[in-house]
Amino acid sequence: MNTIKTNDKQYIASSYGRFDVLFEKGEGSLLFDENGKRYIDLGSGIAVNTFGVCDKVWQSAVAQQAGMLQHVSNLYYTAPQVKLAQMLCQKTGMKKVFFSNSGAEANECAIKCARKYSFDKYGEGRNVIITLKQSFHGRTITTLSATGQDTFHTVFGPFTDGFRYAEPNDFEDMKRLVDGKVCGIMIELIQGEGGINVLKPDYVKAVEALCRENDIMLIIDEVQTGNGRTGTLYCYMNYGISPDIVSTAKGLAGGLPMGATMMGERVENTITPGSHGSTFGGNPVCAAGACSILERIDDELMENVKRKSKYIIDTLSGAKGVKSITGMGFMLGVETEKPAREVVIKCIENGVVPLTAKNKVRLLPALNIPDNLLVEAVETLKRVIEE
Ligand SMILES: *Cc1c(COP(=O)(O)O)cnc(C)c1O
Numbered sequence: 376m377n378t379i380k381t382n383d384k385q386y387i388a389s390s391y392g393r394f395d396v397l398f399e400k401g402e403g404s405l406l407f408d409e410n411g412k413r414y415i416d417l418g419s420g421i422a423v424n425t426f427g428v429c430d431k432v433w434q435s436a437v438a439q440q441a442g443m444l445q446h447v448s449n450l451y452y453t454a455p456q457v458k459l460a461q462m463l464c465q466k467t468g469m470k471k472v473f474f475s476n477s478g479a480e481a482n483e484c485a486i487k488c489a490r491k492y493s494f495d496k497y498g499e500g501r502n503v504i505i506t507l508k509q510s511f512h513g514r515t516i517t518t519l520s521a522t523g524q525d526t527f528h529t530v531f532g533p534f535t536d537g538f539r540y541a542e543p544n545d546f547e548d549m550k551r552l553v554d555g556k557v558c559g560i561m562i563e564l565i566q567g568e569g570g571i572n573v574l575k576p577d578y579v580k581a582v583e584a585l586c587r588e589n590d591i592m593l594i595i596d597e598v599q600t601g602n603g604r605t606g607t608l609y610c611y612m613n614y615g616i617s618p619d620i621v622s623t624a625k626g627l628a629g630g631l632p633m634g635a636t637m638m639g640e641r642v643e644n645t646i647t648p649g650s651h652g653s654t655f656g657g658n659p660v661c662a663a664g665a666c667s668i669l670e671r672i673d674d675e676l677m678e679n680v681k682r683k684s685k686y687i688i689d690t691l692s693g694a695k696g697v698k699s700i701t702g703m704g705f706m707l708g709v710e711t712e713k714p715a716r717e718v719v720i721k722c723i724e725n726g727v728v729p730l731t732a733k734n735k736v737r738l739l740p741a742l743n744i745p746d747n748l749l750v751e752a753v754e755t756l757k758r759v760i761e762e
Contacts, residue, residue, distance in 0.1 A: 377409070396723055401428030404744040406728060415752040417729040417740050422567075422599050422706070425626040425668050427741035433629045433667045440663035447659075449652065455662035462669050463637055466608055469621060470643035473636045474657030478598030478624035479513025481634035482561070484651060485620045486517060488638060489559030489592035490537075492645045496590075504559040504594075505552050507543045511568035512561065512596055521561060524569070544574060546581045553585060559592040559620075560585075564610045567599035570733035571701045571708025576614055583616045592619040592642060598634075599706065602626035603672040603742050606681045606704030613703065628665040633658070672742070680704045680742055683749055687738065690753050696760040701735070705742060708735035711760050721759045727752045736760075 379397055397409045404427045406414040419425065426433055440455060447453060460472040473484050486504060493501045504521065506512065512521040516535055519527045523540035539557075542548040543566070560582060566572040586593040593616070600610035601623035607613050609621060619641050624634040634656070638645065684704050691697050691709055698710040711718055715731040722729055730737040736756070740749065 379409075394720065394723055396728075403427040403430070404741050404748050412726065414723070414726045414728050415748050415755075417727060417738050417752055417756075419626070419739050419741050420630065421730060422604055422625045422739040423630055424741060425602055425629045426671070426743050428630075430629065430743075432671070433664055436667035437631065437660055437664045440660045443659075445658075445660055446655070449654070449657065453657075453659045453662075455659045455666060456657035459635075459657075459662045459665050459669070462666060463635060466669065467621070467637060468617075468639075469637035470640050471638045471646075473638070473646060473651060473653075474662070475624075475634035475636070475653045476632045476655050476658075476661075477513070477634050478596075478622070479515045479518045479634075480653070480656075481598060481622035481624050481636045482512045482518050482521065482596060483515060484634075484636040484646075485561065485594045485596075485622045486521065486559070487651060488620055488636065488642050488645050489561075489594060491650065492592060492642050493558035495645065501556055501558050502537045503539055503556045504537060504561055505539045505541055505549065505557060506561050507563070507566070508540050509543060509566050509569035509572060510540075510561075510563055510596075511566070512563075513598075543572060544578045546578055546585075549582060550585065553589060553591070557589065557591055559594050561594035561596060563596045563598075563600065564614060565600050565605065565702060565706055567706070567737075568732060570735055571706065571737060573701055573703065574614075579614045579616060583618075586619070594618065594620040594622070597621050597623045598625055602668065603677060603680065604704060604706050604739070605702075606677050606684065608672055608677075610703070627668065628661045629668040631658075631661040631664045633661040633665055676742060677704075683740075683744070683746070686749070687753055691757060691760070694757050694761055702738075705738070705740050707738040708732055709738065709756075709760070710735050713760065718756075718759055722756055725755050725759060727755045727759075729756060 398406050399409045404416050490502050506523045508523040510523040512518040520535040520538050539552045595611045595618040619639045621637040696712045701708045715736045
C-alpha cells in the first residue's frame, strides 16, 4: 500500500470506512486517482460539488475573492456575504439568513431559532422539536439527538433533551406527538442518509397545516436536498409549502464549507445581537463561491436535471437486479438485489463512483454532468447490478 494510505491509517482518526481509492484531481464529472485512472463521479462528494470538480466559473470566483480578502470578523461588513444572503432571500421569499460552516451547524441554528421564537412568545417549557424516524440531522450532540435513529443515541450521552420522533408519512403518529410543549417540527423531504425515502405531498401539506394551527415552526432540513439537487432550487418548492425555517449546506458553496439557515417572516427577528454567532460563518471566499453556484441554478439547468433523472430511472428500472428506485432529480436511491456496498466497490473498480444510503446505491451526480458521461456511467452501473 502506498504511504498516503498507510499514513492515513496511522495518523487520521478512523471515523470513515474509506473505499480503496485515492483521488488526486478532477475536471467536471471526471475524477483521476494517483495512477491517472479515470472515474465518472456520481456522488459529487456527498452532493457537495454542485457543478463538479474545479468548475471554471466557481474556481475564478473563489480565486478572485481569495486574492482580495479571505476573511474578516463578522464584526464588520463584507460584500459577498450580503450578496449571497440577498440572492437566497430573493430566490426563496425567505426573509433573513444566518451563515455557518456545515449542515449540523445550520440545523443547530434552526433548532435554536424555533426554541427562541417560542420562548420569546410563550416563555419557558415549550421547547420540544419533533423529527422523523430514519432522519439524519448531523453529528453534534444536539443534532444527533434530533436524528431519529436509535443507533446514534448510544455512547455519547447525555444527549440534548426535547426531541420526539414520528413515523414518516404517518400523519396520525405526528398528530399524536403534538401537544403544548412542541415548538418545532423538523423534517427532510427526502431522507438522504436514511435511504432516499421520499415524503408524500399530502403528508407534508398536512404537517404544514398542523404547524400553522399550533404556531409550531416548520423546519425543512435541505442540507442534502437543497441547491438544485432535486430539480428545483429547494426541494420544498416541489411540495408547494412555505416553511418557517430552511437549513442548507452541502452543495451551497460548490465544494467549500458553508451552512445557511433561512428564516421566514415568523422568525425573521428571532435572532438578536449576541444570541447566536460564528467565527467563520459567511466567510467571503465561501460566499463568493456560493454566489457563483446560485447564479447558475436556473430553469434551464433544472429542466436538464429532470430530463437526465428520468433517463436514469428509465434505464435502470427495467434492469435485472433492480428492486426499486426512489428519489427526485439528481438525488436517487437504487435498491438492488446485491448489497449496495458490493455494487459500489465493483463500480469503482470499473471507473464509476456512486455512493450508498442504507441498503441503496445512491446517485448524486453534478447538476451539469454531460449526457455522454452520464450514459457511460449508468451503463456501467447497470452492468454491475445485472451481472
Ligand atoms: C449531511 C447532512 C447533515 C449534516 O451536515 P454536515 O455538513 O456533515 O454537518 C444534516 N442534515 C442532512 C439532511 C444531511 O444530509
